[in-house]
Amino acid sequence: MVGKVLVVDDEDTLRLTIKTRLSAGGFETDAAVDGEEAIEKLKRTPFDVVLLDINMPRMDGITALGIISEQFPTTDVIMLTGFADFSTAIDCLKKGAKDYLVKPIDTTELITRMRSLLRARNSEAALDTLKKNHASFVFDQVIDAAVKISDALGMLAKGELGKVTKEQQSVLSSLNEMAQAIVTAGIESIDPVFLTPGGRKDAGKEVSLDKVLGGVSEFISAIAKSKDVEFVSHLKGKLPSVVCEEVRMREALRSVGVAAVGIAAEGAALSLDAEKDSGDKVTIKLTVSKSGEKGERLADQLRKPLDSVGGQFQKLDEDSLLLYAAQRALAAQGGSLSVHSEKSQVVFECSLPKK
Amino acid sequence: MNMASDRESEIITLLYKFKFDNGLEKDFSIRLEGDSLELLLDQRAKKPEWTKLKFHQCENCPLDSSVEYCPVAANLASLVESFQDSISFEKTTVTVETKERTFIKDTTLQKGLSALIGIYMVTSNCPVMDRLRPMVRFHLPFATSRETIYRAVTTYLLGQFFIMRAGGEPDWELKNLAEIYKSVSVVNKGISRRISNASRKDANVNAVVILHSVGESLPYVIENGLNELGPLFEDYIKALESLNETPKP
Numbered sequence: 001m002v003g004k005v006l007v008v009d010d011e012d013t014l015r016l017t018i019k020t021r022l023s024a025g026g027f028e029t030d031a032a033v034d035g036e037e038a039i040e041k042l043k044r045t046p047f048d049v050v051l052l053d054i055n056m057p058r059m060d061g062i063t064a065l066g067i068i069s070e071q072f073p074t075t076d077v078i079m080l081t082g083f084a085d086f087s088t089a090i091d092c093l094k095k096g097a098k099d100y101l102v103k104p105i106d107t108t109e110l111i112t113r114m115r116s117l118l119r120a121r122n123s124e125a126a127l128d129t130l131k132k133n134h135a136s137f138v139f140d141q142v143i144d145a146a147v148k149i150s151d152a153l154g155m156l157a158k159g160e161l162g163k164v165t166k167e168q169q170s171v172l173s174s175l176n177e178m179a180q181a182i183v184t185a186g187i188e189s190i191d192p193v194f195l196t197p198g199g200r201k202d203a204g205k206e207v208s209l210d211k212v213l214g215g216v217s218e219f220i221s222a223i224a225k226s227k228d229v230e231f232v233s234h235l236k237g238k239l240p241s242v243v244c245e246e247v248r249m250r251e252a253l254r255s256v257g258v259a260a261v262g263i264a265a266e267g268a269a270l271s272l273d274a275e276k277d278s279g280d281k282v283t284i285k286l287t288v289s290k291s292g293e294k295g296e297r298l299a300d301q302l303r304k305p306l307d308s309v310g311g312q313f314q315k316l317d318e319d320s321l322l323l324y325a326a327q328r329a330l331a332a333q334g335g336s337l338s339v340h341s342e343k344s345q346v347v348f349e350c351s352l353p354k355k
Numbered sequence: 356m357n358m359a360s361d362r363e364s365e366i367i368t369l370l371y372k373f374k375f376d377n378g379l380e381k382d383f384s385i386r387l388e389g390d391s392l393e394l395l396l397d398q399r400a401k402k403p404e405w406t407k408l409k410f411h412q413c414e415n416c417p418l419d420s421s422v423e424y425c426p427v428a429a430n431l432a433s434l435v436e437s438f439q440d441s442i443s444f445e446k447t448t449v450t451v452e453t454k455e456r457t458f459i460k461d462t463t464l465q466k467g468l469s470a471l472i473g474i475y476m477v478t479s480n481c482p483v484m485d486r487l488r489p490m491v492r493f494h495l496p497f498a499t500s501r502e503t504i505y506r507a508v509t510t511y512l513l514g515q516f517f518i519m520r521a522g523g524e525p526d527w528e529l530k531n532l533a534e535i536y537k538s539v540s541v542v543n544k545g546i547s548r549r550i551s552n553a554s555r556k557d558a559n560v561n562a563v564v565i566l567h568s569v570g571e572s573l574p575y576v577i578e579n580g581l582n583e584l585g586p587l588f589e590d591y592i593k594a595l596e597s598l599n600e601t602p603k604p
Contacts, residue, residue, distance in 0.1 A: 010444050011465060011561065013500055017568040021575060055557050057444045082551055082560045103560070104544055104567035107575075 003118040004046070007031045008038040008064070009053040009080065014103075018051065021107040027114065035064030042072050048118060051110075052097075053080045054088060062092065069096035076117060080105065128194070135194040136328075143186040144251065144325040147318045150179035151258060160226040183318070192313040195306050195328070204333055206355050207246045209239040209274070209282060216250060217272055220257035220286075227261055230269040239274055242282055242352040244333035249352065252326035253284065256337065256348045259319040259326075260286050263295040263346060281335065286348040291341070298323065299341035326350075365389025369494065370452040371471050373464070375445065381437060385474055392488050394430055394478035405553045406432050413545030415538055417482050426479040427542070428549050434475060435550055438468060441558035451496040458496045468562035470496045476546065476566070483542045486535045489514065503569050504576055505584060508532065533574035543567035 005027045007018045015031045022029045030047070032038040036059040038050060050068060054061040061079060068077055079092045079100040089100040098117060101110060155161050157172035164172065217233045224231035242249075260270055268290035275283040288295060298319055306324045309316065316324070327337040335352040367387040374380050386395040404410065406428035408418060416425075441464055449467035451458040460467070474494060477487045490510050495502055511532045515525035526532070547563040554560060576583065 010463075011565060013466075013565045014568045016500060017572045020572060024575065024579070055443060055561075082547075082557050082564075103564045104540070104547055104571075105564075106540070106544075107571050 002026045002115060003048040003121075004028045005030075005114065006038060006041060006047040006050045008033075008035065008050060008056070008061070010034055010056040011053075014053075014105075018105070018107065018110065021111065022114065025111040025114075035059030035061060035067075038064055039067055039071075042068065042075065046072070047075050048121060049076045049078060049098075049114060051078050051080055051101075054082075054092075062088070062095070065092055065095055065097055076121065078113070078117070131191070131194040132196050135190040135192075136196070138186045138190050139195055140248075140325055140328060143183055143321055144255065146179050146182040146186065147322055148251075148254070148258065150176050150183060150318070153179055155223070155226055161222075183321070187314050187316075187321075192306055192309055204243040204245050206241050207244055207249065209242050209352070210235075212246065212250050212253070213239065213272075213274065213284065216253045216257060219254050220261065220270065220272065223258065223261050224264075224270050227264065229261055229264045232269065232271045234271060234273040240282055241355040242333075243355050244335070244352055248329045249333055252329035252337070253350060255322035255326040256286055256350060259298065259323050260288050260346075260348055262319045263291045263298055264288050265290045265292040265295075265344070281351040281353055284350045284352070286350075288346045288348075290344045291346045292344060295344070295346040296341050299339040299346055302327070302337075302339045366395070367392070367492070368454065369474065370450075371467070371496075372450040372452070373467060374448045374450070376447075383434065383437075383471060385471075387478055387491065392478055392491050393480065394475060396430055398429075400433065402429050403432055403436075403553065405549050411545055411548040411552070413483070413542050415483060415541045416545070425481075425549070427476050427481045427484060427546055430475045430479045431472065431546070431550070432553075434468075434471065435553050435559050438464065438558045439554045440556050443557045443561035445558065449496070453494075460497045462497060464558045465561040465565060466497065468558060469565040470494075470498070472559075472562050473566050476542075481542065483538045487539065500569050500572060501583060504573055504581075507536075507573060508577075508581065508584070511535075529577050533577050536570045536573045539570050540567060543570060 002025070005022055007015050007022070007029060008031070009015045009018070010033055012033075015033075019029045019031050030041060030045075032041050034056040035052075038052070039059070041047075042050070052061045052064060052068075065077055065079070068075055076098040077092075077096065079089055079097045080103055081089045081092075081100050082103050089097075089102075092100060099113060101113065153172050153176035156164065157169050157176055159169075213235055217235060221231045221233070264270060268288055271285075271287045271289075273285045273287070275285070301316070301320050302323055306328070323337065323339070330337045330350055330352065333352060335350065337351075338349050340347045340349065365388070367389055369385045369387075371383040371385065372380065373382075387393065388395055402424055406424050408416070408420070408422050408425045410425070410428075412425070418425075443463065443465035445464040446461070447464050447467055448459065448461050449470075451470070474491055477484045477491055487507070487510075490506055493506065493510075495506060498506070508529065511529065512527070515527060519525040543563055543566055547560050547567070550559045550563060
């Protein structure tokens with residue numbers, strides 16, 4: 001079957017002829033007598049293409065076209081028009097119709113046009129999938145990793161994690177520049193509209209939250225120490241297992257840690273906690289006691305869905321990038337990440353489904 | 356009985372009456388010459404510009420410039436003028452009176468008009484449409500696609516019988532029937548172009564569109580072995596099979 005087509009015309013002979021010819025051409029077809037019936041059928045079942053007559057009783061084709069364009073944007077419309085209706089046909093193209101055919105219709109030409117339209121639709125859909133996969137891969141894996149590498153190299157180069165020689169510092173700085181160049185190139189290569197919520201859906205398995213949080217806690221402790229930020233872990237007692245893809249979940253929590261340390265103001269304290277009794281999910285909280293303006297800005301930023309940042313996408317700072325990537329990673333596991341700020345305190349709240 | 360009354364008896368008359376919800380009635384009397392089935396019209400009426408042969412002349416028109424007017428368009432002129440401001444889906448009650456019986460149907464204007472235009476087109480002396488003229492003798496108003504296909508095929512096969520009797524090569528496999536209808540489709544398109552220039556609303560054009568869509572489906576129906584009509588003749592096939600199975604003495 002090459003596609004699903006709805007034939008809309010008040011004249012039964014025409015409906016039957018088109019329907020029969022399209023069925024013989026391998027299309028799945030249905031018919032409606034006017035715009036009103038067409039809309040009803042579209043509400044019940046999706047169609048790839050609607051062949052829409054213009055002059056019909058009850059609801060004409062132009063009214064129906066408006067409704068279809070608005071309510072069923074993935075359905076393409078081809079208008080069926082008489083010779084005298086050229087200007088109307090052009091108006092229909094402006095209103096969203098993909099094409100128009102002049103009656104009397106040559107059914108061989110109709111089938112050729114339908115096939116070509118459906119081929120174009122399939123190519124567009126395939127290209128969209130490719131763009132989505134590319135965007136998810138670049139954002140969730142390349143950019144996320146490159147930002148973290150850049151952070152680590154920066155800290156190493158500055159001697160925050162141990163003394164380095166001038167030569168080592170020079171090498172580390174150039175490597176850091178390369179990592180930052182990868183981040184910039186990655187951001188420039190994707191359009192955020194293709195970043196579907198959550199990105200790739202991971203096939204999760206049972207993971208010990210105690211084990212993962214233990215490692216994350218050590219990581220945050222190390223980077224907090226390097227920035228002279230006090231860190232306290234309130235994790236105690238056995239936490240329930242969660243279902244997720246371990247590496248992606250661990251990286252998401254580390255990103256939250258990096259961002260939290262990044263916004264901590266002088267004299268701030270960081271605390272890690274987990275609520276094991278919050279319904280069917282486990283909630284992990286990372287609280288920054290004092291963040292200053294940067295924390296509020298980050299909290300504000302994270303409240304906007306990633307696909308809505310549009311032209312601002314390339315201006316996102318590294319902490320925002322990491323947090324968006326973490327948000328997507330947790331969403332892909334069936335969890336979430338939200339950031340709340342009150343006065344100067346900022347709370348990062350991550351949730352994951354219990355096993 | 357003298358010759359004059361003989362000629363008179365050979366004229367076939369069909370009366371088409373359209374009655375609309377607003378009380379308006381329009382009548383059209385069609386008179387056909389009994390043997391040739393040629394339309395008998397008053398040719399003195401002034402012919403509009405769109406009826407000239409060169410105006411949107413059909414791609415497959417075999418007529419040359421010595422012919423000033425398209426015969427189909429010239430015959431349709433007054434009918435088209437009558438419905439130039441009419442909407443295709445307007446409701447109407449159509450009564451068709453013939454010598455033998457009366458047909459009546461509540462239908463849309465485009466449907467009633469298509470039957471009428473169909474008669475005008477095939478009785479106009481258009482060399483392409485002429486091939487369908489024998490069907491007019493057994494005109495069936497408001498025919499469904501299936502009925503029209505049945506009449507088209509059976510009329511064509513009867514024609515082949517007469518070709519065979521005259522010593523010609525009959526086309527029992529309907530090879531040329533699909534070709535005839537493909538040519539008819541081209542004329543339907545040409546006529547609809549002309550008519551759309553003479554109409555402000557869509558009733559006239561859509562009437563031709565209906566004729567065209569039946570013609571469009573015919574080559575495909577033939578190509579698929581007339582599957583829809585086959586079951587009607589199952590008994591013929593059974594009789595043939597039992598004849599073949601009868602043991603020879």
